[in-house]
């Protein structure tokens with residue numbers, strides 16, 4: 001059994017729901033899960049996890065949500081070698097930079113020495129049936145990656 005820490009930013013609830021879907025699946029797969037809003041934790045809390053997961057929406061013109069910027073900046077200074085990371089998020093295909101914050105976090109995690117456990121999942125607004133399947137598959141791949149360590 002591994003410990004997954006999920007940190008999310010969510011203004012209107014879509015990303016929080018996405019984080020909850022991933023959390024439920026990981027619990028079903030037998031893992032311990034801690035899920036926190038990004039302003040209530042420090043990036044260094046990931047040092048205690050086996051799986052480090054960020055769920056974020058995108059704001060402005062392809063910008064990170066203001067409330068997750070500190071967390072994002074602190075992430076690059078961490079050594080998360082030996083851990084598995086993954087990123088999910090919500091955006092809106094109406095905008096030019098769909099779910100750009102998801103890509104930004106992927107790049108930031110890559111600087112920490114952690115290994116990607118599953119491809120990111122980008123959801124258009126609220127998660128629908130197909131998105132839920134993709135999010136559960138994401139959780140399954142994360143689980144397999146952590147068990148292979």
Ligand SMILES: Cc1cc2nc3c(=O)[nH]c(=O)nc-3n(C[C@H](O)[C@H](O)[C@H](O)COP(=O)(O)O)c2cc1C
Nearest residue numbers: 010011012013014015057058060062091092098099
């Ligand atoms: C002012 C504003 C700017 C936004 N800019 C983007 C954007 O650049 N790219 C994108 O993919 N989504 C953008 N969105 C859409 C949000 O990311 C989307 O509504 C998301 O589901 C919000 O997640 P939440 O419910 O967790 O807050 C924007 C939304 C607002 C209100």
